[in-house]
Every structure is written in structure tokens, then in C-alpha cells.
Amino acid sequence: MRFRHPDGSTVHLAYSTHVHPAEDLDGVIAQLDGCSSLVRKALDVPVLGIGLWLAHELADQLANSPAALNRLRRALGRNALEVVMLNGLPYADFRAKVVGQQVYLPDWTQPERLRYTLDLIEVLAKLMPTDAAYGSISTPPLAWRFPWSRRRDAVARQAFDRLQVRLAQVGTNAGRRIRIALEPEPGCVLEMVPQATHWLTPYAGSALIGLCLDTCHLAVQFEDPAASFAVAQAAGVEIVRSQLSAALHVPDPRDEDAQRLLNEFAEPKFLHQTREWGGPGVDNLDQADQLSGHAAWRVHFHVPVHAPPRAPLTSTTGVLEDCLNHLVGGPHPLTHHLESETYAWSILPDGPTNQQELAEGIAAELSWLRQRIVAHGLEELT
Structure with a gap:
């Protein structure tokens, strides 16, 4: 979906297709013909934006095969x-x-990560609409936090320097502006906005490499939105893209009902980094018994933004709305790319059981976000 900001620029809203992942071309096309088509019809929009996920082998195929x-x-x-x-x-x-x-994995010390990202640049340059101001590609915050060293950091820096050169070449030769959005995430080398901003400062002048601000990750770390935006702006590091998502919030971890419900979210597929207000954190929800429980917890579990979990659990939609106010509520947008990134539908307690239910859930999230974007004075383009 597209929206016109009061300053005249276009803001894009999409949903990430890694909520229904497929790793080959036939599978991706089947998902587009299936779930993505159903989402667009449910929203009754002429064109639907998607944040497309392509596995590395498919990205290589698409970058090198015009027929594919x-x-x-x-x-x-x-x-x-x-x-x-x-x-x-x-x-x-x-x-x-x-x-x-x-x-x-592979992380930014491994050549496979750079090759994959370069393939994505080639694909996006050919897929994006000609009237789009730029295309964006999200990428990991370098690596998981250990093992890490100055030597590994230097290797990652060299890879990003090469990446910046290629982004500039694509902009000059193909006339397509592609930007990389580094995404801070709990437990990684760059897990908070100030850390990521500091690391990205050398690229601030080109505006080709910047931040992907995930509102779930920011909330899990108990970061203050206003302070985080101020740090990035002061350093001249741009927010290339924002992923609009909500985390689990546990007001009182000692509450027996909260503990019982929380157990339903402790599944093995994804990491669910858990942080305690004013205290330490753990790398997964099944380690949360190491925390004191004397203050609120937040859990890295992307829950639907329009449907809060059962009480006494809540979600961090308030943080999301605060971030959205900063992102598009001012005289100029801080980013023109917004993405709904609830990828955890398949592991939710009482989650959707078929493609139709999944499409309805995604459409409901996008509708919830659309209402709040319009409330900031943006006009939906039809």
C-alpha cells in the first residue's frame, strides 16, 4: 500500500513474506498466487506491497537468469x-x-553474506517499480554477539565498504537507488540503536547504508523511542526502513496466570530473547527462570499488532505507536518504508490453521497499521 505524506512524498507499507517462507521459485510463486493474493483481496487495494524474502540459492538464480x-x-x-x-x-x-x-549465519565476517546481499541488490534493482524513490534490503546486525573480536569487526567493515561501492554503482549505472538497512536485534553484536548508529556513522554521508528499526526489538531492549531517534538523527544515520511489530510484555512475571500463558510461547523454533526492566536478560524464554521476576519482562516474540495476547500478558503496541508517530508524524517522514513483520503466526498459541486464516490475520494487521498511518495525516493512494 502507498500513502502520500503531507510533504508530498510517498510512504510504502508492505508485509514480509517470510511469514510463509518458500525457498525455490515455484514455491515463492505459489505463495504469491495464494496467500499474498488473498491478503490483497481482503484489503481491497489495487496494489499490495510485499517485503519479499528470497533464500540465497533463489536470489542467485534470479540475479543470473532473466527467464527466472x-x-x-x-x-x-x-x-x-x-x-x-x-x-x-x-x-x-x-x-x-x-x-x-x-x-x-552466514554473518558479515563470511563472504557468503556479502555475495547473498549483492545478489539481492541485483534482483531488487530489476523488480522495484520505476516510480519508487528507493528500494531497501534489511540485513543482520553483523553477527550473534559471540565470538566477536576487533579482527572480525574489521572483516565486517571491509565487507560493508565493498557493499557501499556496489550500491553507488547500481545507482549510477542502473539509475536505481538501493539502500541497505542494518537491523539491531537483542543478543547480537549490535543489539540497540545507539550501538548500531555508532557502527554505521562512517556511512552517514552517502545515505546508502542505514538503520532498519524494528519496533519489537527496540521494545524488548526497553529502549526509549524518542532517545533512540535522537541518537540516530544527531549522528546523521538515516532510518532506511522500519519493521512495525510488537513484543510480548509481562507486567508481573510472578503472576501465576502470566507464567502459565507464557509457557505457551516457549517454543523451540525461534530464539525468544527475554529482558527484565532495569536488569539483565537471557537468550531464550526457557532461561527466564534466571531472572529475578521483580520487574516487567519483554520477550522477543512477534505477536500480532492488532490482537493483544490473553491477559495478564500484554504487548508493546504502545511502543510501536510511539515509534510510528516519530517515523511519519512529523513534517517529513524519517523513513519511506514501513513493513509489517509478524512472522510468528505459525507458532502462535491458537494461531491460524490454514492459508485463508493466515491471510485474514495479515490483512487485519495491515488494516490496523493503515488506520494509524492515516491518523497521522497521510492519504492512502488508490
């Missing part, structure tokens, strides 16, 4: 879908029974 790329382009066209955003964080195996820390 044309198949994908035709599928997007017949379903009235547009792509200005690619999700470049998962490399592969997002359907695995256990993803865990593997989602950060």
Missing part, C-alpha cells in the same frame, strides 16, 4: 503486488524445525 526473473515478475503482476523491500536477514532454512542462532 521474468517468471517472478509475471507472478507479481498478475497478483497486483509490488516489491520495494527485500528481507535479507534469513539466508535459508527458515522453515526448519529449529532456526535459533542459525538465522544470523
